[in-house]
């Protein structure tokens with residue numbers, strides 16, 4: 204993925220164009236992260252013994268171009284997932300270097316994982332917004348915010364309903380983190396038609412059509428079924 208302002212700038216093709224590597228589940232070295240016993244020890248408390256890696260990302264937050272597009276709007280990850288129950292899904296997010304408010308740390312709204320999934324859409328940001336960066340408009344503005352200052356190797360585990368995002372990268376370096384969403388293989392897929400997630404399914408379809416030339420609509424669950432990779436135990440459902 205590329206940052207929206209960098210795509211439109213004069214940058215030549217280089218690693219500086221890459222703001223995120225998604226779906227590294229077939230890359231032997233990067234996928235090793237998802238199999239680390241230090242990570243799985245905690246993941247298993249949420250998922251039980253049958254563990255799937257559902258969504259892998261290496262996030263390379265670029266220096267902000269001045270348009271504030273390096274921010275990630277407040278959102279709930281469950282918006283992107285057509286599988287349930289949410290209590291058997293957990294994100295592990297590991298800092299690959301010192302991360303604080305200066306280079307755009309995670310910000311979380313504690314306790315919000317106990318609320319419902321809220322409708323998401325593109326925020327109306329003047330400087331533009333990155334593709335698929337949907338946000339929540341009607342979150343409780345008085346809710347406490349916690350900025351997660353982390354050292355290299357520190358890892359947070361969080362619920363897919365937790366409202367979170369990240370700030371602008373005000374430094375000249377690329378802020379790096381690696382993450383995986385794990386789910387119990389015993390979870391089940393749901394049909395998102397008629398729900399608030401319909402807009403993201405539509406967008407997944409548009410991208411699949413554009414990138415892979417797929418001319419018929421596919422369900423979001425088919426996409427996730429292809430991305431998912433077993434980490435431990437048995438692939439029962441997902």
Ligand SMILES: O=C(O)CCC(=O)C(=O)O
Pocket residue numbers: 260262264275280307308309367368369380
């Ligand atoms: O790493 C970040 O800046 C935020 C990532 C995130 O919240 C996401 O990709 O869902």
